[in-house]
Amino acid sequence: MEYRKLPHGDEQISVIGVGTSSIGMAGEKEIEETMNLALENGVNYFDMASADAAPFPAFGRALAGRRKDVFFQIHFGASYQGGKYGWTTNLDKIKRSVDWQLSALKTDYIDFGFLHCIDEEADLRHVFDRGILDYILELKQQGVVRHVGLSSHTPEIAHMAMDAGILDMLMFSINPAYDYRDESEYAVGSAAERQSLYRRCEAEGVGICVMKAFSGGQLLNAKTSPFGRALTEYQCIQYALDKPGVLTVVPGVRNREDLRRILGFVNAAPEERDYSVLGTFAPQETEGVCVYCNHCQPCPAGLDVGLINKYYDLALAGDALAKSHYANLEKKAGDCIGCGHCDSRCPFHVGQVERMQTIRTYFGE
Numbered sequence: 001m002e003y004r005k006l007p008h009g010d011e012q013i014s015v016i017g018v019g020t021s022s023i024g025m026a027g028e029k030e031i032e033e034t035m036n037l038a039l040e041n042g043v044n045y046f047d048m049a050s051a052d053a054a055p056f057p058a059f060g061r062a063l064a065g066r067r068k069d070v071f072f073q074i075h076f077g078a079s080y081q082g083g084k085y086g087w088t089t090n091l092d093k094i095k096r097s098v099d100w101q102l103s104a105l106k107t108d109y110i111d112f113g114f115l116h117c118i119d120e121e122a123d124l125r126h127v128f129d130r131g132i133l134d135y136i137l138e139l140k141q142q143g144v145v146r147h148v149g150l151s152s153h154t155p156e157i158a159h160m161a162m163d164a165g166i167l168d169m170l171m172f173s174i175n176p177a178y179d180y181r182d183e184s185e186y187a188v189g190s191a192a193e194r195q196s197l198y199r200r201c202e203a204e205g206v207g208i209c210v211m212k213a214f215s216g217g218q219l220l221n222a223k224t225s226p227f228g229r230a231l232t233e234y235q236c237i238q239y240a241l242d243k244p245g246v247l248t249v250v251p252g253v254r255n256r257e258d259l260r261r262i263l264g265f266v267n268a269a270p271e272e273r274d275y276s277v278l279g280t281f282a283p284q285e286t287e288g289v290c291v292y293c294n295h296c297q298p299c300p301a302g303l304d305v306g307l308i309n310k311y312y313d314l315a316l317a318g319d320a321l322a323k324s325h326y327a328n329l330e331k332k333a334g335d336c337i338g339c340g341h342c343d344s345r346c347p348f349h350v351g352q353v354e355r356m357q358t359i360r361t362y363f364g365e
Ligand code: SF4
Pocket: 289, 290, 291, 292, 293, 294, 295, 296, 297, 305, 306, 309, 342, 345, 346, 347, 348, 349, 350, 352
């Protein structure tokens, strides 16, 4: 398992996490076994926005003596009254729900306390002005909440929460269908807006936890994929992990079988993770834009083309650290010998020979 460090903390987070939205139907025994399997395989990140209450007591039991081995993302706004999920911005309900979640999980702290599923400005105002954010911050002061997060599908809302300077983590929907298609049809925000949000997260040290990496399963089937072509789970996971700011992807699993399949990503060959096929069906406007996939490797001069491009884009977006990350690279844009191998291999038709010159001039090396 690979781990990525939370920028505003010491937590090392597994790149594969577990989403619990549809595990409730499996029954308590299978939920416990799934948690055990996850822990045995180095998964330490669990998103607890579930469709029902069942995962909480099951996880509580499975975790006995191992609480320190996991990070929980708990949603302030998910209510489980009556055993089923409900969305709420009512402070009293939220307090009751958080108390219940803590006791069911048999824990007294929350690794990540999330403002839950906020996609409208009015709802964000509501949680800011009517005590919900204050409640999380109060718990943070008491040491009950370790980090504050937000789950949203809307770049504009994510920016507003980041402007308030409260976030350590953002849960955001990232997949090629959302990033590359018309926003009114599939996702909120244009491709450029979405990319610029990811870069801002990286620049400001807000980690991204990815939901909907398979676009709710749409992308896995040619009949439902907006591209008319299916991608695999591993291609979608790698796509999300290559985006700036991303720390972990949390696919929803229904049972151990689902989890085993997802865990196969960890040992999957580079060809199984390679999503460069996207270049053949992504829309015209994404032509010539580097997505950091490294399909163009190997570079005979030893350049990590994807990483050099990522640092350049981040630096342009104002990420102060990107310059020093670039400076630490063994091979830089100036080492490019202009052989054109990457240009001939790039499915997105990026002109790297020219771009490497631009990057060299920009960084001054
Ligand atoms: S130049 Fe093309 S193949 Fe290489 S990392 Fe960028 S998008 Fe991928």
